[in-house]
Amino acid sequence: MTTSVTVRALTVRHRRTVALNTVDLDFRTGVHGLLGPNGAGKTSLIRVLATVAAPAAGRIELLGRDVGAHRERAAVRRALGYLPQEFGHYPGFTVREFVSYVAWLKEMPAARVPTAVERAVERVGLADRIDTKMKTLSGGMVRRAGIAQAIVNEPELLLLDEPTAGLDPEQRVEFRALLRDLGATSTVIVSTHLVEDVAAACQEVTLIESGRIAYRGTTAELTALGGEHGRDSDGNAIERGYTTALRAHRASLAEAAR
């Protein structure tokens, strides 16, 4: 299986502050969780991978193409799905129009759009609202419509920034099942600050703290870090693992600083 995301020495700046500091990362097919405290650099990473923001330094290769070159970037974008943390929509659009519009922006063959739109909307559980105007939807439904636009082109690389925000617990469970399904054929990168999202849906975890990679491993490994006494169904083990990994990272930084 090929590596679909390769990031080398990536540095991202927001005005004066450094959001990501010389980060190296690789992602392959499957569901990957980006965990970290708020402001750790998760969104910066997602936005750079979504090709909407430019890095200050470093090399990014997506789906085997260098996104620095225009032609390559366009090819990557056709195979990309992106859900920003906060996104807008045209309130007068129906869900169908909203998703179809993004399908058009993604240059999907026109003949396939109607089917793909209905499929995407069905997968996020909004089939009964497909012809409802966006402005009448609840926050959770808008978020789900956002997920539908991200997956309408069956992306090879799917980037979701806090996709579970605003979803109720039952919708979260359904959404995680959808993630797993998508991860069978695509590379899915999900940023979240909820450890339970990662525990339930992701195969691998990348922990980001203050613009650096604090931990990388499988979900099982992070859980194991939380102590063996936690059973499979015990969500606390992975939370302990998260805290342990974070502390170990901070301790090693403090060590290095001395």
Next chain:
Amino acid sequence: MSATHGNPTPPHGNPTHRDGNPTPPHGNPTFPPLNPTPPPVNPTPRRGSPTPWHVTDAQAASYATGSAPETDAWSLEKHVESCGDCAARVSAAVRATTAGPELAAIRASILTAATTPRAVTGRLGELDARGGLRLSARGGVPHFAARASRLLWAAGPAVRGAWMVAVVLVGAAAVALAYGAGYGAARQALLAVAPVLPLAGVAVSYGRHADPMYEIGASTPSGGLRLLLTRTAAVLAVSVPLLTAAGAVLPGGSGGPGAAAWLLPGLALTLATLALGSFVGCRAAAGTLSTAWLLAVAGPVVGRPGTGSLPLAADLVRLLSGAAAQGAWAAGAVVCAGLLVLRRRSFDLMEPR
């Protein structure tokens, strides 16, 4: 769900299984007895390595009927994952069994689903008991309607929103002033305002401030310059005929600029907005250039209050009339277009905050 399905045969029960194996450990076509030594061939990863044997017709038939022993089945299953010829052979053998008609039925419904644009809100691929696609009562959106509405989306927020109203209002107000209030310089006033209306249209059509879907669009192949040009074209397609027609029905006065005199300045300023917008964002560019234009037109009027409409007309004449002025606007438009071509890649990423 169970592994016990069709595995009645004891070990070594399938003497034909290893036929065709070029490296049988003991030259024995059956399973070798328990072998305490490693196999003579290096255990390389299964994918991509040369496969040491192929599925025989007998093996395919025994697998197809479900009578192959479990371990023989495993070998075959891993093998057909990477060998198209054997996959076809086994598939043909399965079609020859009682599963044949069912496979044909599934084939038909998959191809139907693939070739028919779907008008179903339910899950694609759902089957009723007879294997036909279940269709919902509700029909889908016809293709031409979808295409028409897609044009409207491309046109963007401006053409559907407040800007459109503003353009119509400006045109209508000029006509009302001229014929309702008898205002003599209505065309001049319209010509003074007309060139900045497309700029306003661009400003409210594209960019992080104007387009709520800007960030989603920025991650798509069409979200950059292509979308900007599409929307600019839509803005011009609406404003040019409306404003020119409004100007044409107004009394021109003697020696004043014609109703079409604003077109080249309008185009030049629009292209300048796009070019400048590649550096500072479209809203800031449109604001800067609109202010500059309005100052050039109205500044002298503000400086000499109480002199009526004549100075405005005079400044407009200076800016719009004559081959020299129009030629300068045309040259400006060409320069801005050239600059825009040079800067085209800058719209690939999101514009500066």
Next chain:
Amino acid sequence: MRLLRPTGEDPDDDAALLRAVARGDAQALATLYDRHSGWLHARLTRRCGDPETVREVLQDTFVTVWRSAGTHRGGEAGGWLWVIAARRLVDALRAAERTDRMPAVAPAPPAPSAEDRVLAGLEYGDVGAALDRISPELREVLRATVVDGLTTRETARLLGIPEGTVKSRALRARRELRAALGPAALGGLA
């Protein structure tokens, strides 16, 4: 979505077919179906006793292929098809039992080196005899994890047993295999 098309390539080659399917060529889908549907059907039938579910899963698999052939990233088409079919089967079985709650942890798949050793052995027959000696419930766990490439959680769903049982049976199966084969044959298999 592949970049280069090697010259002189057989147009009916699986990879070429998938590219054609990605372009919306229904004829290519039919050819692909004819080549692979039979063995997929038989393989699903060996793992699921309910013909209705098998039919749904097979149909769903090819509908997925039609939709997302563009996401195929090289590799063996047959193996890719099976990944889709196996996941669909697990999902279908999960949907069937509504009571199933989402477990908190997705376990890592078994170590690939162990898989490869068992499979390499399979190809040459030395493991086959040993496998035939271990009990059917251990064998079905091995089949799901090793042959079908499912994770522990997916295996648990497919077989309808708890994940802990999957893990312990996988361990036992390997231990028994190792015992049957002798330390030299599968020394690293643990």
